[in-house]
Amino acid sequence: MDDASDSRPSIRTRIIDAAARLLNEQGPAAVTTRAVAVAAGVQPPAIYRLFGDKDGLLEAVAEHVMTTYVEAKAGIVDAAAADGVDPLDDLRAGWQTQLEFGLANPDVFRLLNEPGRALNSPAAAAGRRVLEKRIRRVAESGRLRVSEQRALGLVQVGGVGTIQTLLATPPEQRDPGLGEAMFEAVLAQILTDAPAREADDTVAATVAFRAIAPSLTVLTDSERRLMTEWLDRALAADRSASSPSTPGHADARTALGAPDLQQTG
Numbered sequence: 001m002d003d004a005s006d007s008r009p010s011i012r013t014r015i016i017d018a019a020a021r022l023l024n025e026q027g028p029a030a031v032t033t034r035a036v037a038v039a040a041g042v043q044p045p046a047i048y049r050l051f052g053d054k055d056g057l058l059e060a061v062a063e064h065v066m067t068t069y070v071e072a073k074a075g076i077v078d079a080a081a082a083d084g085v086d087p088l089d090d091l092r093a094g095w096q097t098q099l100e101f102g103l104a105n106p107d108v109f110r111l112l113n114e115p116g117r118a119l120n121s122p123a124a125a126a127g128r129r130v131l132e133k134r135i136r137r138v139a140e141s142g143r144l145r146v147s148e149q150r151a152l153g154l155v156q157v158g159g160v161g162t163i164q165t166l167l168a169t170p171p172e173q174r175d176p177g178l179g180e181a182m183f184e185a186v187l188a189q190i191l192t193d194a195p196a197r198e199a200d201d202t203v204a205a206t207v208a209f210r211a212i213a214p215s216l217t218v219l220t221d222s223e224r225r226l227m228t229e230w231l232d233r234a235l236a237a238d239r240s241a242s243s244p245s246t247p248g249h250a251d252a253r254t255a256l257g258a259p260d261l262q263q264t265g
Helices: 008-028 035-040 044-051 054-082 087-104 106-112 122-140 148-167 178-190 202-215 219-242 250-253 259-264
Strands: none
Touching: 008 054, 008 106, 008 219, 008 250, 035 044, 044 054, 044 250, 054 087, 054 106, 054 122, 087 106, 087 148, 087 178, 106 122, 106 148, 122 148, 122 202, 148 178, 148 202
């Protein structure tokens, strides 16, 4: 095995591909320096030079697998928007795809969801941006009754929790309807019963307006910033009024009305 004639990128790619195969087929324990070196056709010191240690290699493999998946998912989201696919159908398809990815790549999923690791993962950040696009389209349709940030958090928590629960359950004992049931439970928390223009839901209308406010080119940059600040304040007031320690949801409707706008003038 001679590394001298190979370029650094090709060696790195070979090592990651070999490690990814071992990880997928045999799990993390199989990803040893010796096994990966043999599978990649390189000398073991090359792995230490490029990745530092086994943990560094596993992290690079997880990033590679996740990045490939996210890139494909991003293309699907853009195509769905261009083709006018219903935003809720697109969100549902993304949820199902994520469940399938997590179950098909359990070790990669666990690596990327270790405490603190997701915060430093470019692939995880890219995946979050794809989900943000999907949530934004639902918001623009007038069907969110919570802020985009809250909806994003609920979808993420629901998805990760479902995958973790299924992975912790023997395959023959898994509930095949758990993912769909959890998705419906999340939707019940984030959606209005109908588009805001039909239901006259003030919160949903505010969320929808917040979603499109940054693209209102008829306004100046400072006007757009001020508009989004007002809308964020209104949504924050709604969250506070809806919490168990505050009077109730009726107060949130007042907070979403004219007083804030009048005070600015």
